[in-house]
Amino acid sequence: MGSNGPRLEGLHSSVRGGLEVTKQLRELMRLLEAKEYQSRMEGVGRLLEHCKARPELITANLVQVFDAFTPRLQDSNKKVNQWALESLAKMIPLLKESLHPMLLSIIIAVADNLNSKNAGIYAAAVTALDAMIESLDNLCLLQAFAGRVRFLSGRAVLDITERLSVLVASVYPQKPQAVERHVLPVLWCLLDNMIGNGVLPGRAGNVRTVVRRLSRSLREQMGSRLQDLAAGQPQQVLKTQRHGQRGTDSKTTGSSCPFQLGYRHI
Structure with a gap:
């Protein structure tokens, strides 16, 4: 006992x-x-x-x-x-x-x-x-942010997209497929729906700057693969990609932003 x-x-x-x-x-x-x-x-x-x-x-x-x-x-x-x-x-x-x-x-x-x-x-x-x-964990955040941004409007679109650019740089070296699977659809959607002055109709103000940053972050990680994958996208995406590539290569533009958005007024 x-x-x-x-x-x-x-x-x-x-x-x-x-x-x-x-x-x-x-x-x-x-x-x-x-x-x-x-x-x-x-x-x-x-x-x-x-x-x-x-x-x-x-x-x-x-x-x-x-x-x-x-x-x-x-x-x-x-x-x-x-x-x-x-x-x-x-x-x-x-x-x-x-x-x-x-x-x-x-x-x-x-x-x-x-x-x-x-x-x-x-x-x-x-x-x-x-x-x-x-x-x-940045991979979990990247998946969650990319999945959520499509349902956002206003300033939230800008802030979440900007942070996706940061997450791309940290995640891509270890998980490139995850970035391509989750973030590229966001970029294609933004490029496809923007109008000429950089506005996303009905959802946000001018998204030109944050989309440019996202494009640049992806290009820095993916290199020419980003351009290759863009080739299979709708005409609007291809149009912005082509203009952006010309702007990057042109000595007269002085652009330092690869895959820059190609609208004339951007």
């Missing part, structure tokens, strides 16, 4: 610890989903503290916790909305790869804030995006 004492004591301690964790999670969820915005603010802050002090508590219950937290990234209260985005940027380097099961829903929520007219919310969303690129 005596030999079982330490074992039973450890079991009781484990049970108490489990009950305490359950209690903490229940309180966290209550705050995150509360009607009062002050309570939701407190819930976001408490989640951030848990990520700092006990990240294993959050990662072990990630889906449950982030199902309650992710809506705060689009909260109807601007203070909660911004605070959640700012906190997410701090959580990302703490949780890192553990976030992957919830990555798509997080990206959708963050990207929607890129069209916010509130400067603080927009800045917080941009910071969260950059934290993802810094701390998370």
Whole structure:
């Protein structure tokens, strides 16, 4: 009987610890989903503290916790909305790869804030995006960003496309097929739908600069293969590619941007 004492004591301690964790999670969820915005603010802050002090508590219950937290990234209260985005940027380097099961829903929520007219919310969303690129698997991000950009409009198209250019440079050396599979369709779609002044009708303002950067990033990694693959695309894509190649080769243009978009007014 005596030999079982330490074992039973450890079991009781484990049970108490489990009950305490359950209690903490229940309180966290209550705050995150509360009607009062002050309570939701407190819930976001408490989640951030848990990520700092006990990240294993959050990662072990990630889906449950982030199902309650992710809506705060689009909260109807601007203070909660911004605070959640700012906190997410701090959580990302703490949780890192553990976030992957919830990555798509997080990206959708963050990207929607890129069209916010509130400067603080927009800045917080941009910071969260950059934290993802810094701390998370870039291949997963490239796939998610490329899949999402087609559903975006406004400034969000510009910001996500610009970050795709960064991801191309980091992913292509290890996973060239993934870049060609996921990013090239984005480039073809943008080139095919742009009108002569660089505007993407009905979806965004002038996308000329970010599409040029994406083209250049792909060309730097792929070389002449990009031009070869463009040959199988619709006439509009070929037109911009041909103009861009002439602009690159011409000594009179002074262009330093390979595969530059070829519209006359660009």
